[in-house]
Amino acid sequence: MANNNFYIQYHNADKLKCFPTKNVDFNSLVSDINLDDTEKEDELWIYTTKKKTVEKSIGSRCFLIVGKTENKIKNYYLWCHFKIENYEETPYDVMIKGSGQDLKKPILLNNLHEFDSFKKFCGNFGIGFQNISNHDFSQTLYSYINEIKLDHILLDRKIFLEKEIHQLNNIILSIETERKMQVVERVIRDDRKLVNLLKEYVDYKCQFPDCDSHIPDKNGVNYVEVAHIKAVAKGGKSVIGNLIVLCPNHHKEFDLGVRNIFIQNTDMISGLLNGKNFEINLAYNYSYKIK
Numbered sequence: 001m002a003n004n005n006f007y008i009q010y011h012n013a014d015k016l017k018c019f020p021t022k023n024v025d026f027n028s029l030v031s032d033i034n035l036d037d038t039e040k041e042d043e044l045w046i047y048t049t050k051k052k053t054v055e056k057s058i059g060s061r062c063f064l065i066v067g068k069t070e071n072k073i074k075n076y077y078l079w080c081h082f083k084i085e086n087y088e089e090t091p092y093d094v095m096i097k098g099s100g101q102d103l104k105k106p107i108l109l110n111n112l113h114e115f116d117s118f119k120k121f122c123g124n125f126g127i128g129f130q131n132i133s134n135h136d137f138s139q140t141l142y143s144y145i146n147e148i149k150l151d152h153i154l155l156d157r158k159i160f161l162e163k164e165i166h167q168l169n170n171i172i173l174s175i176e177t178e179r180k181m182q183v184v185e186r187v188i189r190d191d192r193k194l195v196n197l198l199k200e201y202v203d204y205k206c207q208f209p210d211c212d213s214h215i216p217d218k219n220g221v222n223y224v225e226v227a228h229i230k231a232v233a234k235g236g237k238s239v240i241g242n243l244i245v246l247c248p249n250h251h252k253e254f255d256l257g258v259r260n261i262f263i264q265n266t267d268m269i270s271g272l273l274n275g276k277n278f279e280i281n282l283a284y285n286y287s288y289k290i291k
Contacts, residue, residue, distance in 0.1 A: 004060075004133075005057065005060040005061075005131055005133045006060060006061050006062075006063065006131070006132050006133050006138040006141070006142065007053075007057050007060055007061070007062040007063070007084070007129060007130060007131055007132060008062065008063045008064070008065055008122065008125075008129075008130060008132050008141075009045075009046045009048065009062060009063075009064050009065070009128065009129050010064075010065050010066075010067065010122070010125035010126075010128065011064060011065065011066045011067070011079065012067050012125075013026070013066050013067060013068040014067065014068060014069050014074075019033075019066065019068075019079075020046075020064060020066060020079060020080070021035055021079070021080075021102055029070055030066070030068055030070065030075065030077050030106050030108075031105075031108075033105070033106065034104060034105065035080075035102040035103060035104055035105075035106070036102060036104075037101050037102055037103060037104040038101065039099065039100070039101050040082075040099065040100060040101060041099045042085070042097055042098075042099065043082065043097060043098065043099070043100065044095050044096075044097050045062070045064065045080070045082050045096055045097065045098060045100065046062070046064060046095075046096050046129070047093045047094065047095055047096070048093060048094055048096065048128060048129040049092075049093050049094065049128075050094070050128065050129050051087075051089070051094050053129055053130070053131070054084070054087050054094050054096060054129070056131075057084045057096075057129075057131070058084055058085065058086070058087075059083070059084065059085075060083070060084050060131075061081060061082070061083055061084075061142065061145075062081065062082055062083075062084050062096070062098070062100075063078055063080075063081050063132075063141050063145075064078075064079045064080045064081070064082075065077065065078060065079065065109070065125065066079040066106065067125065070220070071214075071216055071220075073110075073216050073218075073219075073220040074220075075108060075110055075220045076108070076109045076110055076115070076119070076125075077106035077107060077108055077109060078103060078106060078107040078109060078141060078144060078145075079102065079103065079106045080100060080101060080102040080103060081100050081101070081103075081141075081145045082098040082099060082100020082101070083098045083099050083100060084096055084097075084098045085097060085098040085099060086098070096129075103144075103145075107144055108220065110219040110220045110221065111219045111220070111221045112137075112140060113140070114135075114136060114137050114140065115137065117135075117137070118132075118135055118137035121135045121137075162201075164193075164197050165194060165197050165198065165201065165240070168191075168193060168194040168197070169194065169239050169240050173237065173239050191238035194238060194243075195226040195238070195243070198226055198243060198245055199224055199226065199245055202224075202245045204221055204222040204223075204224050204245075205222065205224065205245070206224055206245065206246050206247035206250055207244050207245050207246060207280050207282075208244075208246055208247070208250040208278065208280065209278055209279065209280065211246075211247055211250060213247035213248075213249065213250075215247065215248070223247075223248070224245050224246065224247055225245070225246055225247070225248060225251045226243055226244070226245055226246075227243070227244055227245075227246050227250075227251045227254050227255070228242055228243060229241075229242050229243075229244065229254075229261065229264055229269060230242055240266045240282070241264060241265050241266040241267075241269075241282070242264075244269060244280060244282070253273060253274065254273065257273050257274040258272075258273070258274050258275070259271060259272070259273050259274075260272040260273075266282065267281070267282055268280070268281055268282060269282065
């Protein structure tokens with residue numbers, strides 16, 4: 001009997017010393033892994049001892065979440081999803097079978113909205129196979145796999161971010177910058193949403209050429225900052241062409257170093273910084289482009 005409930009199973013890769021998909025190198029960073037996302041039918045997906053829970057779950061969608069410690073941070077990934085169709089009993093557990101697929105690129109969950117609340121709801125994933133339909137995060141998980149190909153999901157998210165950035169950019173462009181401190185502070189507060197969108201759009205990477213800075217926060221998200229080429233206090237605005245995403249080191253070097261800007265527009269920033277030429281293409285190279 002089909003139903004609209006959602007379930008999860010947790011795979012502790014650290015404890016089990018393996019990933020749930022066969023022949024995937026356990027020593028690899030999950031971000032470097034590409035899985036076969038071919039749809040599989042009548043596949044054995046997980047084991048559990050909760051027979052009564054399994055009986056109620058037939059027809060539901062199940063998500064497999066993988067936990068793996070990377071760079072001393074416990075990361076959690078949505079690894080695969082499947083429709084629960086049947087099960088087989090053994091003397092020790094219940095094998096759940098169904099139709100589904102691995103995600104080509106497992107999705108990092110740590111920094112998603114309400115994930116911390118969801119993790120607590122799941123007993124820090126110590127409960128095992130369980131119904132999660134009563135938590136809003138179940139819809140977040142479903143949104144990632146509904147009508148899935150992951151590439152389409154990521155593209156849709158990029159398109160959404162572009163629209164949001166474009167709208168905020170137009171609003172801030174219409175604000176006349178004043179020198180009064182209270183107005184400067186208000187403008188800085190008002191640009192927070194745009195700043196956060198830009199960070200997400202560039203995948204939390206420093207835009208300075210050849211920078212591979214990696215400073216993970218407690219949620220495993222790389223720490224970056226957004227710099228103004230022309231400071232707000234000097235009449236600069238928080239708009240495209242005056243904002244770049246930088247690691248803390250490059251941000252400080254931009255602010256404190258000897259800097260000469262040659263080109264600055266919505267597509268390109270180039271110049272000389274502490275005697276070194278640089279060119280930052282804002283339209284490409286994991287960066288934003290406003291159309």
